[in-house]
Amino acid sequence: MSKDAEATRRLLVQAARRRFAFDGYRATTVRDIAADAGVNVALINRYFVSKEGLFRECLDRVARDLSAEERPVPDLERSLAGMIEHAVRSPTDDDSLQLMLLLRSSGDDGADAIRRETLRRYAERLAGAVRDEVTDDLLLRAEIALAVVLGMTMLRTSTKVEPLASADHQAVSDALTGVLRQLLAGPR
Structure with missing residues (x-):
């Protein structure tokens, strides 16, 4: 994985952690997360498959x-x-x-x-x-x-x-x- 891809993944996880923590899983959208990270929403599916996959990555890090x-x-x-x-x-x-x-x-x-x-x-x-x-x-x-x-x-x-x-x-x-x-x- 390139350094840019790793950096993007980190940005998405950081944005997702913040959103999930404050807004909750159900109220958080992948569009919100992508906007917070400043990336295209399609990258969530590319790196994590789904919102649930991104949530799992956040908790795996925990x-x-x-x-x-x-x-x-x-x-x-x-x-x-x-x-x-x-x-x-x-x-x-x-x-x-x-x-x-x-x-x-x-x-x-x-x-x-x-x-x-x-x-x-x-x-x-x-x-x-x-x-x-x-x-x-x-x-x-x-x-x-x-x-x-x-x-x-x-x-x-x-x-x-x-x-x-x-x-x-x-x-x-x-x-x-x-x-x-x-x-x-x-x-x-």
């Missing part, structure tokens, strides 16, 4: 950005550090938009299925970072941990609930690490 590389040996502390680093120390507008994509109801069955699949894959990777054998109990605890991180991030960045929004990164990180460690490590 999963890649939120998850650490899969590790051959479970390492809870390393996984926690990576997740918390992303959620607490480096939230940006793009990060907030990506999280909104995961949380916002679309009213479209296909888009909601993609969203659930993305969240499930991330929870499975998180559970796998705790132990080799992923049980239903561990997967449930990983999904709860993910909900805690997503909720904390939304309160901190999108809704700006105080004192959380302006709290020191280290204070938030320390509290979150303790909660997530206990949640994911489970009963001993």
